[in-house]
Amino acid sequence: MLCVSMVTAVRTESTMRLKRFLLRYFPPGIILEYEKGGELKTKSIDLLELSPETDVERLVEEIRVAEPLITASRSQQVALLIRRLQEKLGQPEQRRFYLFKVLRAHILPLTNVAFNKAGSSFITGSYDRTCKVWDTSSGEELHTLEGHRNVVYAIQFNNPYGDKIATGSFDKTCKLWSAETGECFHTFKGHTAEIVCLAFNPQSTLVATGSMDTTAKLWDVKSGEEALTLSGHSAEIISLSFNTVGDRLITGSFDHTVSVWDIPSGRKIHTLIGHRGEISSAQFNWDCSLVATASMDKSCRLWDATSGKCVATLTGHEDEVLDVAFDSTGQLVATASADGTARVYSAASRKCIAKLEGHDGEISKICFNAQGTRLLTASSDKTSRLWDPQTGQCVQALEGHMDEIFSCAFNYEGNIIITGSKDNTCRIWR
Template sequence: MKLLRFFIRYFPPGIILEYEEGGSIKTKSIDLLDLTSDSDPDELLVEIQNSEPLITDSRAEQVKELIHRLQQKQAHNSSFSLHQEVHVHLLPLTNVAFNKSGSKFITGSYDRRCRVWDTTSGQQLLSLEGHTNIVAAVSFNNPYGDKIATGSFDRTCKLWCAQTGICLHTLRGHSAEIRCLAFNPQSTLVATGSMDASVKLWDVKKGKEVATLKGHSAEILSLSFNSVGSQLVTGSSDQTVVIWDVASESLVHMLVGHTGEISNAQFNWDCSLIVSGSLDKTCKVWEAVSGRCVATLVAHTEEVLDVCFDSTGQLIATASADGTARVFSAATCECMARLEGHEGEIFKICFSPQGNTILTASSDKTARLWDVQTADCLQILTGHTLEIFSCAFNYEGDTIITGSADNTCRIWRCKDEA
């Protein structure tokens, strides 16, 4: 084997090795999921060299420099300040999403339009028009960012060029409203979930249906691919979660146990676990391979409205209609932090890419930033005049978008970057 070059992956932290073996070019990753800004680079280098023969002494300084670069990205952000208020739509927003670099974001709305915005200037770049009903779901095909998918209550999904705004394909086939969608990591497929209880897979390049996945008995409320794109997980109002094999287009496991509709379901980073949140006030953690329920997280007094893993897959965050959020260890399923302070239900929760901060969006018209370790509220983002139902970090973790029923989007920048 001959090492050719390194690539760096900031979130979750890791170093990708490109090497030659038997005349073929291959890659492997060195995952550094426990890396912090306080980790000792010399000790880490020794551990890497002991486990990876491709990292010889001649490459040691190069690897050490990559570790330093990764550590710089793990540092805490300072507080955020309002950068722009964007009056985006005539009617309330439904969703917001960044491209990977965070240079652009997209908004969907009840007004049947999607708009693409420049994050720095707050100026509209594109208006994507053509849907004839509410646009419920929007996404860039990250990490590439050259295409956009929009899913609508008009029963269609549209694929757009992210540079020109030209509609590349209109995907027709669902018999009811589209509620959710996602690109696979390779950007070759887009999956759509519908109120017709089916999931469809579409070829992004050709704009043709590849498969219809049937197994749920009621509308699909959430869907997401695992990090390698081999499986898809869906959550439904039929109170079940289903794992699908993408290549064979088949149902792998139906995860039964919730007694309320599923609000969200996601894989962790290494594709070994799935977390699901439900209106039955609980979250469940499942083994992806066996479909076995590992734990039921009972910590909320009202419906669980959102759930997510951090970028490393080591932590789970839950958001509830009881106005609180929780942080759990994915390994032990023990509650590590109780985030309390909102005066209304929490619709959305997400980790910063670094994993040390949590962002929540609430019906109390505020978003809040929380310290994961101490559970302290670091900052309250105020200014919206109606409920905030969508929020997101960019890839670097230095910019936040909040989307509100007041028809505006607010862009918040880390004060060090503003």
């Protein structure tokens, strides 16, 4: 039976009226737009285990039983949407990427790259104290975001909206910018050491920043005021991320622990204790049931997000684990290590299903495309590589950078890649 995850509605059909369906390809799901008490609301039906082989009629029946907004008269419409999702999932992944442009992006090495949700533009951060906004289709520079007094290290769009950019700097401040005009809306001041990680909440109302001062702070996007300070770690915070709902934040620290915080109260719910080395990365899966943590102790751990209990220790690497990523459905976990290899594990069985070998240097970044059909790695060997996560086969090496690659990213469609390097350039691959 396919597991259908959804926000359960109270059975008050008389007060709720379905307006329309929206399709979400990655991860597969159907968004219901409905009216309740004169207000327009949305809820999602997540079809995380959907495959081309799923029995559609049976699935529609399961959805109807669980969701009062889906009446008998809507069944065929829902079946049609599910078949469209199946079609998308069934498309073979055979794309080969070619170098489209080399951008002499900055006068000093790059720190990070990031796409907006549409993939129409991307940003680069640099040791030269700036962040630049680029047009993906032409490779033209749209804006230079100037004002920081030290390295611009952490950068992000407020996806899915993509109209704002946050930049975190070694100058201890975070700045909020207009993606359209390059205007600086706010400078968030309060940290007493370098900011090394940041994230927007899904609603784009808050920016979270993590600092070497051992604290994380939340900032109000509208007012520019500090909303919360999250204290409790005894060493630097180097990783943070929101869950997909926005009511939880995780912070990973050099104190070997990860904290789970309730938002907006700022209360610490769990401390994830068990690693024997510094945390390098921490991520939620899509349905917020699991947290994955990567550590300098050569392991990755999976934790139950509700109880805070460790449910698996993923071993096999011979050196520090530098990055971890879930695929969009949360069924696969990928790890990148200083040992020059990456690994793919099943989140359900917790077994290693593929070992990715081929890099000649440490792998600092790893990410899935939205479809979950390809993995992208960035390495100190000056290459980025594309992998089949099921077989571990390297399907393409992206070569040409003159120095180590720090950062890499797919656009949402999975047909464009950006790589950022210590050689001061970034490359667009299509």
